[in-house]
Amino acid sequence: MAIQILMPALSPTMEEGTLAKWLVKEGDTVQSGDIMAEIETDKATMEFEAVDEGVIGKILVAEGTEGVAVNTAIAVLLEDGEDASATADATPAPTEQAPVEETPTVSTPAQAIASVDIPMEDIPEGTTFTSTTVREALRDAMAEEMRANEKVFLMGEEVAQYQGAYKVSQGLLDEFGDKRVIDTPITEHGFTGLAVGAAFGGLNPIVEFMTFNFAMQAMDHIINSAAKTLYMSGGQMGCPIVFRGTNGAASRVGAQHSQCYAAWYAQIPGLKVVMPYSAADAKGLLKSAIRDPNPVIFLENEMIYGTSFDVPDLEDFTVPIGKAKIWRAGDDVTLVSFGIGMKYALEAADRLADEGISAEVIDLRSLRPIDYDTLINSVKKTNRCVTIEEGFPVASIGNHLSATIMERAFDYLDAPVINCTGKDVPMPYAANLEKLALVTTDEVMAAVKQVTYR
Amino acid sequence: MAAKKPAQKTNTSGEELIEHYKKMLMIRRFEEKAGQLYGMGVIGGFCHLYIGQEAVVVGLEASAKEGDSRLTSYRDHAHMLACGMDPKGVMAELTGRSGGYSRGKGGSMHMFSAEKRFYGGHGIVAAQVPIGTGLAFAEKYNGTDNVSFTYFGDGAANQGQVYEAFNMASLWKLPVVFVIENNQYAMGTSLQRASSSPELHTRGHAFMIESEAVDGMDVLAVKEAGERAVAHCRAGNGPYILGVKTYRYRGHSMSDPAKYRTREEVQKVKTERDPIDHVREMLEQGKHATTEELKAIDKDIKKVVSEAADFAQTSPEPSLDELYTDILR
Structure with a gap:
């Protein structure tokens, strides 16, 4: 046979x-x-x-x-x-369905999300755009900042000769050499502390964690050494450093490789935390992060590395940290998310539009500081809010946003805020269980129906 | 602890010996005063005194040059005084006042001086070791010949991150002098009870790091070892480990009942191996200083320490808006 x-x-x-x-x-x-x-x-x-x-x-x-x-x-x-x-x-054999094939209503991550209704704030009229993957945008951001400032260097596991475990640093070794693109031993606690010391010593390190799951080994240096020293030194000693890498669930990699750390880091004074969704934001925010005099946690997602978005063809395109972006305007409900959660928010907004529900979609982009004003102003207009994220539900970003909305816009609410999150379980390996553990567009739809009483 | 050594005749000049003596005595009197203020409730939280270990940091600072960096654990007052930081600013930080090096926001364990390149003051045992290695990384990156003096204790020597740092320091030939200040007790746990090998200077052998054991009660021995270490690092040969054996007279912190060692053990070191007595004997035997001159030095130091203590108690507390400053730049 x-x-x-x-x-x-x-x-x-x-x-x-x-x-x-x-x-x-x-x-x-x-x-x-x-x-x-x-x-x-x-x-x-x-x-x-x-x-x-x-x-x-x-x-x-x-x-x-x-x-x-x-x-x-x-x-x-x-x-x-x-x-x-x-x-x-x-010969004819129809293509076998991959076990993790998504439902027809969910677009595959490899496709570009329609960008027709994405306003690009602060971009001069007449600017042209190039379709770029998130992966390439991150690389471009690092390359541009490394060209501009020789104190900037990249350090991490497999970032140099291997060209990046997820190919994000592809080409950087060739351009900048092994002084500035440095393969480390597998030693997260050690190289994180070393990079913090280098930042104290006047350099601008970019530390790549192969995934933020491994950064738990380095947590003490991120929190105690990087985030707190400026305060403890009475403002004398800053730590200009970027910690970046994949965060959250990839696909079928099980509990130890699938956690979202957004809420963990967002809690720490002394850090800035960003989690971009689009390639333009990835590029603009990473450039801002590298220039920032403070430690910045830069959370990426493997599932959207290959997704293409329009990136403006500007010589020096940056996005300010701490500023949310309204992806589309709407009147009936506010959907607020960040990172890969935006995929579900935008898909839900499309489907809701078909059903006559007008959703305003906000990408927080930064989780510390959070652009509360943009969110509150939106909720005052729509009177309803659903938060979307992939992380665990307890003490989630959504919980915090709900509390803030309650404090600042209670009288404007026509329904309780609903948090759509990952489930309260370690990530399972089995394909069907993994799917169940993650937030879905259907869940966002159901939450919107609930807050709009439809 | 080895038997008492006779005061040696060395090439060291009287002037240099007097400098060592002044710095060591300053540290001791400062720490005694800090202990006193702690007892009065003027200093809060934790307060880890360096009394007995003075020769270590003074000897090593004598081998440093302008532009070198240093950092250590939470037992850090002496390192600051030895690198030239102002006793007033250190003491005022202990009392949590605005005149302190961290404007009262760091405390005993968390002080820094960008000017003197003192990078802390670290409250997490051994966290300073990779950080000090990173300072050395920056020196190499910037092409200087400065070194990083990275101090840690015998307790910290059992932390995994020390060996992660050793590996990278050796692999990348970073100019870091690892100073293991073995005061023989990690809080209440003796070296024998915590370490599979008492020879801490050999801890870098697996990483091909050159090292030596040093008598930490002899300031000149420390200085000479420091000079060898520093020369090795400045020449681009990578890191160097000094396993410095010393002794802490006081408890781990102020709240230590010291049940883990006998009073006799402490007394024996004090009478037979005291690092300051050792220098004083050399000064007297070498006729580098008269009894009156030594008395005058003592008086001057007491005055400086007393002024520091006054400043630390009269400097105002930080203003309340300081709560929200220095979180981000």
Whole structure:
């Protein structure tokens, strides 16, 4: 029986890739372990090895084909004694559904979110835009700031020679050399403390955590050493440092790699905390973070690294820390979110519009300081609010926003504020349970229906 | 503790010895005064005194040059005085007044001086070790020949981050002098009860870091070891570890009942190995100072300390709006 060779998933979040090159041709005999093809993902080009032995009966996807979905049949392998006619049985095979395929109402993260109704504040008229992934925007921000200030350097695990575990620092080693793009040993507590010392010593470190889950090992230096020293020194000793990296759930990586730390860091005086959603905000906020004289926690999300957004073609585009952005104006309800939560907020707003509910969508972008005024002014207009985030529900950002709205706009509320959050459980591995543990657009829809009494 | 050493004849000049003597005596009198003010309730919170360990920081500061940085744990008053910070500002910080180095917002354990490159004052045991390594990283990055003096105790030497710092310091050849101030008790736990090996200077061997054991009750021995360490670092050879054996006379903090050692043990060190007596003997035997001159020094120091204590009690408390300043720049 001929064996279908399927497009492999080469990372937890990969949904499609480019079949860059075939290294075998039809009629070749392959052994298990032979390299058959090179496959390019948004992170890297990887070799694809044969698992079974046999003869390549037919190549179904030509080299150079882009956007080949995971699990698409790309070739047929003939077993001993079979001939090419056996491939007829194998060819048509519909693409198998990936187990984490999302519901039809939810767009895939690889697609650009419609940007028609996104106002780009403070951008001169006539500015052109380039569609850029969040990943590229982050890299561009670091590169621009490193060009502008030689005290800025990047340090972390696999940031240099490997080009970044998530390819965010791609190309930086080539441009800036190993003095300024530094691979560290796996030693979060140590290199975080070292970077804090370098900041005290007058440098401007960017520390990349492969994920913020690993930064728990370095928590003492982030909080006790970086955030508190300015105060404890009576204003003498500042710590201009950026801690950045992926935060929150990726896909199927289990409880220890999936936590959102937004609420944790947002609690600490002495830190600034930002969590961008779009590529433009990622770029503009990271540039501001690098220039900031204070320690800045910069929370990214692996699931949106590959998402493209329009980024203005400006020589020096920055976004101020502490300023929220209204993505779309609306009258019936305020949806407030940040980071990947914006994906659910915007999708819900689209669907609500179809049902005649006009939602105002606010991206906080910064979680310390929080732009309370933008939120409160919106709630005073809409009289209803739903908060959306992926983190745990207890002592969440949404809880804090609810309390603030109650204090500052109680008389304007026509319904209690509802917090849509991740569930109060360690992240499960099983695909169906993981989906259940995360906040969904459906939950946002249900919350809006509740606060609008529909 | 080794038997009492005879006062040595060295190449050290009388002038230099007098400088060491003054600095060590200043530290002792300052700490005694701090202990007194604590007892009066003028100083709050924790207060960790350095009495008995004076030769360590004074010897090492004698090997430092302009532009070097230093940082240590919460037992930090002496390090500040030794690098030239004003006793008034230190004492006023202990009393939580606006004239303190941190304007009253740091306290005994959290003081800094950007001017003197004193980077704390760290309340979390061993946190200063990676930070000091980072200061050395900045020196190398900036291409200076300055070094970072990173002090920590025998207790801190068992923290994992020390070895993370050792690894990077050696891997990247960073100019950091790691000074392990082994006063033999991590709070109430003796070295023997906490450390699998009592030879703390060997703790860097796995990371290929050069090191030596130093008699921390002998200021000249400390200074000479410091000079070797500093020369090694300035020449770009990477870090150096000094395992300095010393002794703390007072409790871990002011609230320490000291049940973990005998009074006799403490008394024996005081009479046989006191670092200040050691220098005084050298001064007298070398005829570098007369009894009257030594008395005059003592008097001068008492005056400075007394003025610091007065300042610390008359300097106003920080104004209430200071609560919300210095959180961000």
